Amino acid sequence: MECFETFLIGSFTTFTTNSLFEEIIDRPFLITEWIVPAELSKCIAYSSKKLCKIYKNRPISCKNFPLIAQNKVHEFCSFKERFLDGVFYEPTFLKQISLIDFYLFKIFHEKGEDGLKERLFEDKPFNSPLLYNNYLVLILLLSKVDIIGALNKQNVLLNSLKECSIEEITVIIPGTDYCLTGSLEGLKANLEYLIYKIEKENLIEHLKMTILSALDK
Numbered sequence: 001m002e003c004f005e006t007f008l009i010g011s012f013t014t015f016t017t018n019s020l021f022e023e024i025i026d027r028p029f030l031i032t033e034w035i036v037p038a039e040l041s042k043c044i045a046y047s048s049k050k051l052c053k054i055y056k057n058r059p060i061s062c063k064n065f066p067l068i069a070q071n072k073v074h075e076f077c078s079f080k081e082r083f084l085d086g087v088f089y090e091p092t093f094l095k096q097i098s099l100i101d102f103y104l105f106k107i108f109h110e111k112g113e114d115g116l117k118e119r120l121f122e123d124k125p126f127n128s129p130l131l132y133n134n135y136l137v138l139i140l141l142l143s144k145v146d147i148i149g150a151l152n153k154q155n156v157l158l159n160s161l162k163e164c165s166i167e168e169i170t171v172i173i174p175g176t177d178y179c180l181t182g183s184l185e186g187l188k189a190n191l192e193y194l195i196y197k198i199e200k201e202n203l204i205e206h207l208k209m210t211i212l213s214a215l216d217k
């Protein structure tokens with residue numbers, strides 16, 4: 001759980017006609033896994049001894065940085081040539097995520113936005129809340145973590161960033177050279193609403209049914 005209190009997590013939709021996503025439209029949502037906001041001068045898990053404070057739980061994104069895919073380095077990196085031969089690590093549950101994505105695309109093509117609303121339990125799947133939305137809960141279910149615990153830790157993180165007088169957070173869009181910026185207060189509102197849906201609207205049980213349907217196909 002230390003990671004959730006230290007790094008941002010979240011997801012956002014690629015269901016859009018925006019040319020920004022032309023190269024990555026093969027996934028309905030993208031996960032921002034273990035992100036350090038661009039507004040910070042350095043990783044907040046980086047110790048004065050030049051070591052990671054949570055090394056035993058070292059996130060995959062840390063192992064990969066600055067790789068964004070095999071043989072592809074983020075444009076922000078000033079030493080790209082040094083990392084091109086590095087190994088790009090992928091989570092073991094990535095295949096399950098691919099099955100979920102394939103299922104959601106299939107539902108969308110068969111039943112349109114109404115089909116996605118039903119499967120994701122999201123009122124506006126094409127305009128889902130930034131970072132903290134129902135698709136994120138799907139991924140947390142697959143990764144078998146304490147979902148409420150993880151989201152509460154994200155709240156601790158957002159509050160600590162607020163104490164640093166940060167008003168906006170910029171995250172790297174995984175697999176691309178692009179970034180996306182959102183207001184801190186907006187993200188906190190998204191997070192609180194997601195926790196509310198889990199606690200009051202039986203969101204987890206609903207999404208478990210979606211996972212079963214996707215993985216049984």
